[in-house]
Amino acid sequence: MDSADNQLVAFSDADARLQAVVNVSLEGVLIVDGDGRVRFVNPVAAALLHRRAEDLIGRIFGLPFMVGEVAEIGLLRPSGNLLITEMRTAAITWHGEPAQLIVLRDVTKQRRAEEALRDAEGFSRTILNSLAQRIAVLDDQGVVVMVNDAWHQFAVAHGDEQLRKTGVGVNYFDVCLTATGVGSQYAPGVLQGMRDVLNGELPFFDHEYSADSPDEERWFHMRAVPLHGQRRGLVISHTDITDQRRHGWAVAEANALREQLQARERELLAVSTISGTGRSVARTQRAESVLRVDSPAIFLDCVEQYSALLDAAIEARSFDTAPNIQVSARALAVRLGEQHAVARDVVEIHLAALRSRSIDASPSRQQAYLEDGRVLALQLMGYLVTYYRDGVVV
């Protein structure tokens, strides 16, 4: 044999050895020539492509182009299904010609699982971010592992722009341990509550607290619930309950006012009975006989008059030291007396004025309407009693 023949034999041996190795490989292997034409395909690669090896030989698969060591490509099956594979390549010599060895590993399931996980995480995050409550997820050591947008925004609004004090990575238990200032006296109890939930001794832990801002008093409800799933941890939420609290106070105020006005009304009826002079007196209180229903225009006018008085009272900050307000209040009492108004009418005017004035008012202004309004309503009722008793309000 001459040297060319020896070389051919050597190539054939090398090719045969390579072919033997790749034929038993668990990964798909193709060998393509300089045009990207398939010269060899192992059974796994044929199975990945859902084609017979003989149908692939001679077809152009493509020349691999890599930026790193691994590229991700999709394998298109005749059915139209797509497999995701990781591709590695090596420059080799095949039958004496330069060629590319392409190794393909099916990662479809892995990628689908990762995609599903990303979708699930994205879904959970979207839900958490849609909530107005501030929410943080803690691990079993108390370290914050996730916060929602509301938590982030609250931190930024309160000077923790980089979330160094309350963001991901911070130990929330340590935050409670080192708390100072307003509300810090509750921190040990809160810490214990969170630990009890974490240890399964409590199903959840609730805590209500106030946090004063420079402008107003605000109230919050904190809840800690255990994190269900493989990882132990806690979900902490803080809900602003200031409006609910205010609403509760407003209801209590209205009830207190109603009771006081009813007492005045009883006084008024007693005066009417004793005097018996046929003077202008209040209507007998019946459900269908109210100023709002009987004379809606006058009722609305009185609400407007009362609202203006309310504004003036808040501006003056002292009803007793505002003679003009007293004069106007007496005039309103006379007008109501002429309409034979009763305590219920005064309450309705008062509440209607509070409603209209509280819209778009700041929380502190709403509080002022509640407090000053009660004084004004009582004063008005007093004037009305005087009117019914004496016929005039001096």
Next chain:
Amino acid sequence: MSTIVLQLFIAGRTPRTEHAIATLQVLIVERLAGYPCELVIVDVLTDPQQAEERQIFATPTLIKESPLPQRRIIGDLADADGLLTALGLPPARLPS
């Protein structure tokens, strides 16, 4: 000068395919400025017929249709300069 025709076969719009498209656009606008170029993008998920006719086995596949010789490349299409070399572009200008 004949038009440089490139065909890109992708499977859906993923960040990876968006990156490949952006690389090709840079390649055409910056590296092949002055050459008439045409880039055709085919999504094999919405146009399987084309994939079958062209016997596409993998995505992304980039085919240089013209000028000849035709070239077919698969893999990570994220390096404009490397792609130019692999595609044999720009074409050598004929001596005037």
